[in-house]
Amino acid sequence: MKKDEIIKNYNYKLKELFNHNKLYYDKSKPIISDSKYDKLKYDILELENKYKFLKNNKSPDKVVGYKPSRSFEKYKHKVPMLSLSNAFSKNDLINFEKKIFNYLNKNIKLNYSVEPKIDGISASLTYKNKKLVYGVSRGDGLTGEVITENLKTIKDIPKKINVPNFPNEIEIRGEVFIKKGDFLKLKNEFANPRNAASGTLRQKDPNETKKIPLNFVAYTFGFIQNNTFKFQSEFLKDLKKWGFKTNKHNKILSNIKQLINFHKKFEETRFDIDYDVDGLVYKIDDLNLQNRLGFTSSAPRWAIAHKFSADSAITKIKNIEIQVGRTGALTPVAKVEPVNIGGVIVANATLHNEDEIKRKDIRLGDVIKIERAGDVIPHVIEVDKTKRDKNSKIFKFPDNCPSCGSKTIKEFNTTTKKYDAVRRCINDGYGCERISIEKIKHFISKEALNIDGFGKKVVENFWNLNLIKKPQDIFALDYKKIISLDGWGELSVNNLKNSIEKSKNVSLQRFIYSIGIRHIGVENSKLISDNLENISNFLKIIKNRNFKKFLNIDGIGETQINSLKYFFSNQTNVDIVVELSLILNIKHQKLNKSGVLINKNFMFTGKLSGISRAEAKSLIEKNSGTTLSSVNRNLDYLVIGEKPTKRKVDQAKSLGIKVITQDELIKLLN
Ligand code: IVH
Numbered sequence: 001m002k003k004d005e006i007i008k009n010y011n012y013k014l015k016e017l018f019n020h021n022k023l024y025y026d027k028s029k030p031i032i033s034d035s036k037y038d039k040l041k042y043d044i045l046e047l048e049n050k051y052k053f054l055k056n057n058k059s060p061d062k063v064v065g066y067k068p069s070r071s072f073e074k075y076k077h078k079v080p081m082l083s084l085s086n087a088f089s090k091n092d093l094i095n096f097e098k099k100i101f102n103y104l105n106k107n108i109k110l111n112y113s114v115e116p117k118i119d120g121i122s123a124s125l126t127y128k129n130k131k132l133v134y135g136v137s138r139g140d141g142l143t144g145e146v147i148t149e150n151l152k153t154i155k156d157i158p159k160k161i162n163v164p165n166f167p168n169e170i171e172i173r174g175e176v177f178i179k180k181g182d183f184l185k186l187k188n189e190f191a192n193p194r195n196a197a198s199g200t201l202r203q204k205d206p207n208e209t210k211k212i213p214l215n216f217v218a219y220t221f222g223f224i225q226n227n228t229f230k231f232q233s234e235f236l237k238d239l240k241k242w243g244f245k246t247n248k249h250n251k252i253l254s255n256i257k258q259l260i261n262f263h264k265k266f267e268e269t270r271f272d273i274d275y276d277v278d279g280l281v282y283k284i285d286d287l288n289l290q291n292r293l294g295f296t297s298s299a300p301r302w303a304i305a306h307k308f309s310a311d312s313a314i315t316k317i318k319n320i321e322i323q324v325g326r327t328g329a330l331t332p333v334a335k336v337e338p339v340n341i342g343g344v345i346v347a348n349a350t351l352h353n354e355d356e357i358k359r360k361d362i363r364l365g366d367v368i369k370i371e372r373a374g375d376v377i378p379h380v381i382e383v384d385k386t387k388r389d390k391n392s393k394i395f396k397f398p399d400n401c402p403s404c405g406s407k408t409i410k411e412f413n414t415t416t417k418k419y420d421a422v423r424r425c426i427n428d429g430y431g432c433e434r435i436s437i438e439k440i441k442h443f444i445s446k447e448a449l450n451i452d453g454f455g456k457k458v459v460e461n462f463w464n465l466n467l468i469k470k471p472q473d474i475f476a477l478d479y480k481k482i483i484s485l486d487g488w489g490e491l492s493v494n495n496l497k498n499s500i501e502k503s504k505n506v507s508l509q510r511f512i513y514s515i516g517i518r519h520i521g522v523e524n525s526k527l528i529s530d531n532l533e534n535i536s537n538f539l540k541i542i543k544n545r546n547f548k549k550f551l552n553i554d555g556i557g558e559t560q561i562n563s564l565k566y567f568f569s570n571q572t573n574v575d576i577v578v579e580l581s582l583i584l585n586i587k588h589q590k591l592n593k594s595g596v597l598i599n600k601n602f603m604f605t606g607k608l609s610g611i612s613r614a615e616a617k618s619l620i621e622k623n624s625g626t627t628l629s630s631v632n633r634n635l636d637y638l639v640i641g642e643k644p645t646k647r648k649v650d651q652a653k654s655l656g657i658k659v660i661t662q663d664e665l666i667k668l669l670n
Contacts, residue, residue: 011053013044016646017060029195031643034278034343035310038086041248046441062297072137072145072202078171078223081124081138083298084117084281084305093256093282096304102283103293103301111285113232114262115219115250117305119276119340120177121198122153124222128169130161137202138167141298149206151176156216158243166242171222174244176201179274180338182213183345192345193276195303215275218244220283248271252285259306267308268367268384271337276342279307310342311373312381317366320351320395322402326438327518328428330401330408332357334368334380340374354397354410355421361385363392401425403434429570430470437463439516443471446614447522448514449506452499453492461485471514472579474500507589507618508535515577519563527555535586542568542577589622596669597625601634605648606641608662616665623669631655639665 001009017040024030027628030037041060046053048061087093101107124144126134135151136144149159154176176197178186183193192195200212218239229235236246249266253259263280270277283303284290293301319335332351339346349370351357360383362368367387372378406427411420430436441459444451450574451474462468465485467477477500483493506514509529513522520528531553532538541549547564547594550556567573602620604613604627611619617627628635631651638652638659652659660668 003053006051006053010044010047010051013047014058014126017041017044018058025198029199031342032193036342038307038310054253056219060298066274072147074139074143075134075136075146076143077124077136077141078126080141080295081122081173081222082141082295082300083595086279087298087304087306090256090260093259093306094306097256100293100301104289109254110289111252111254112259112282113236113250113285114259115281115283116266116273116277117279117281117307118175118177118217119192119194119278120175120203120249121194122173123147123155123176123201123216123616125151125174126169127161127166127172130166132157132159136224145202147201150201150203150209151216153206153210153213153218155247156245161242162429163242167225167227169223169225169401170240171224172218172244173220173222174216176214176219177217177275178214180214180276181274184338186212186343192340192343194343216245217247219246219281227288231287232283232290233285235287253282263306263308268314270308271313271339276340277308279305281305312369313339313341313346314367314369314384315339315346317364317368318354318363320357320362320364322398324401324403324425324432324434324438326435326442326516328401328425328432328435330354330398330423330425332397334362336368336370339370341370341378344372346370346372346378349380351380352424353421357395361394363388363395365389365392375424376592380479397423397545401427401432401434404432406432430576436469440468440471440474442516443514444474444503445514448510448613449503450510450612450614451503452612453496454499471577472576472583475504475583504583505585505587508532508538508586509589511535511586512538515567515573517563517567524556524560527553529588533588535581535588539578539581542574589618592624594620595622595624600625600636601628602626602637602639602665603628603631603635603648604639604641606644608639608641616662619669631657637665637668 010471017037019044020030020032020040021038024037032040044060048059058137087096097110100110105547122138124134124136124138124640125132126136132148132152134146135148135157137147138144145370152159178193178197178200180193183190183196186196186200190199196212198212200209200214203209219236221229221235233252236250236348237244243356245666251262253262259280259282266280281303282581283300284293290300290302293299315336315338317334317336321333321335323331323333325331331353334349334351336349338346349368356362362380362383365388367384369384370378371381371383399408400406404425404427406425408423408425410423412418413420425432425435428435430439437459441456443449444454444459454474459468462477462482465481467481468474477496479493479497482488482492482496507529509522509526512520512528528550530540532541538623541547545565545568547561547568551558552562568577596621602625604616608616620627631638631648633655635652635655635657638648638657639662640649640659641662649659
């Protein structure tokens with residue numbers, strides 16, 4: 001890479017980091033996971049290491065946090081509030097010690113104060129003459145925001161010290177956090193407890209802060225007048241005597257082996273702790289050594305944060321629930337003790353199917369390792385059988401549907417000559433409540449009728465209120481009743497009415513897909529629609545039951561034909577299709593083979609404005625273009641919306657694919 005390209009790439013990453021810092025520290029609303037953030041920071045530091053000319057004073061090595069918000073009065077910390085370097089492996093710890101020995105120019109026996117790293121936000125409390133005079137956030141490490149009144153609402157923070165031998169002036173530092181149980185009440189507003197604590201603490205009005213139970217654990221000091229402390233552990237003991245809360249898991253360890261063992265044990269039991277811990281902090285206990293080692297520009301040389309895995313965690317199964325899907329498939333889901341995996345609170349893990357439970361012998365109450373990597377649904381990696389209760393029993397998968405009580409079966413696949421791994425409810429028409437609800441959710445979904453403002457929650461709600469029991473009920477809603485419901489008003493009801501009205505004009509392809517026939521997804525619906533050309537032909541085939549006609553269609557096989565036959569052997573399904581055909585205006589969308597986008601492949605990343613993905617896709621198809629689902633050499637254009645996935649943009653650029661905005665796409669269409 002040329003020098004100017006390296007600089008451009010570096011600046012791009014740095015700007016991205018700056019934006020994420022703002023979202024994390026100032027807005028308390030990060031949009032990327034902690035692990036992605038750590039990776040970005042690591043990449044920048046790697047680049048600086050490789051290309052020394054990149055070093056500058058905006059480097060993450062020099063900058064901590066984000067400048068204090070203008071909404072708060074500022075406070076210059078007497079001693080800067082710096083960050084900690086991270087360690088992820090044994091090697092990182094060995095390097096950490098090596099650097100210490102090099103700096104001190106000798107190998108010595110070290111004692112470490114080991115402290116859980118609570119995932120909250122740090123605060124510095126200044127006491128003068130035993131009275132709390134300032135409570136300040138970290139800000140950019142040098143200057144913080146004065147949030148004294150907000151901090152005073154926290155019961156763990158002493159406002160006055162009532163014991164002798166308290167320094168005349170001292171900055172006591174620690175972590176403000178919210179307990180997992182209290183976070184559950186706020187989980188719709190914030191992604192994780194840290195963001196909730198940060199958002200609550202930085203409210204303009206302390207009365208707002210007061211509403212949320214925040215906690216404080218003290219762990220270090222900034223400035224101390226006449227400091228006589230010799231050890232961190234001694235300081236922690238005094239904090240307790242003075243009336244501060246300290247962490248009950250704090251301990252002293254003296255070599256890397258002990259640190260690793262304790263870290264492993266702690267990681268295995270952290271789900272049991274009532275607050276989020278994202279690692280352990282190791283600090284050299286001897287304050288004289290700490291003084292000698294001092295700081296780099298962003299972190300102390302005498303401490304390190306040993307983080308827990310960012311994509312897996314150990315937790316415990318509280319319950320195994322069986323969910324029933326649209327096609328009657330019974331999916332077991334483990335309800336687990338919530339754990340924070342890389343900034344996301346995970347409370348459910350899929351167990352896939354009955355066979356998977358059997359294969360891994362997963363039981364109620366088991367301690368398990370779950371993984372949440374990328375966009376994959378959290379799943380169980382392994383069961384720790386050594387932690388299993390000796391009275392635990394093999395999980396018995398239900399023989400009957402948990403929703404309607406009907407028999408469940410495993411289908412025999414004549415091609416593979418094997419029984420399906422998935423068990424299904426045999427009552428897969430509208431006889432089973434759960435299946436019906438899921439069918440209606442499918443009917444209104446993006447790729448189907450795409451009814452704006454009619455989400456999954458609305459379906460559940462309307463179902464419970466007996467407003468809808470079949471898809472066609474959506475077009476005969478009692479709006480007078482809806483307007484009086486909690487959360488609905490004139491505007492939202494009018495919007496709903498309009499989007500339902502709009503959805504009545506639907507393509508044949510979307511209509512076929514919306515019915516929810518097993519094995520007839522978006523692509524097959526399109527093939528059938530192109531073959532039939534109008535809804536009357538579809539109704540004729542249903543009436544005469546000659547689905548075999550579809551065998552002529554390239555892409556439709558026995559599996560699809562059998563599924564269609566089975567689906568329409570149920571009279572309710574036939575009636576629903578007939579009724580809907582009378583309500584809706586169903587038109588076959590002729591493929592335009594001479595549109596301006598002929599032979600051009602598109603892909604989207606990020607949120608589009610004023611148009612859904614599904615609509616944009618259909619717009620492209622109407623103009624003879626095609627949409628792809630991954631970046632590859634066949635792609636011609638990557639259309640970027642708001643917050644695009646950087647990886648996709650980079651990949652596209654490196655393959656020489658044109659990256660265009662939504663406006664540029666519209667221009668192409670003109
Ligand atoms: S000591 C100069 N001790 O971790 C070192 N920090 O990335 C000052 N944290 O901003 C920090 N638990 O919010 C220290 N026992 C602990 C901690 C701890 C959590 C947080 C703190 C700090 C961040 C460093």
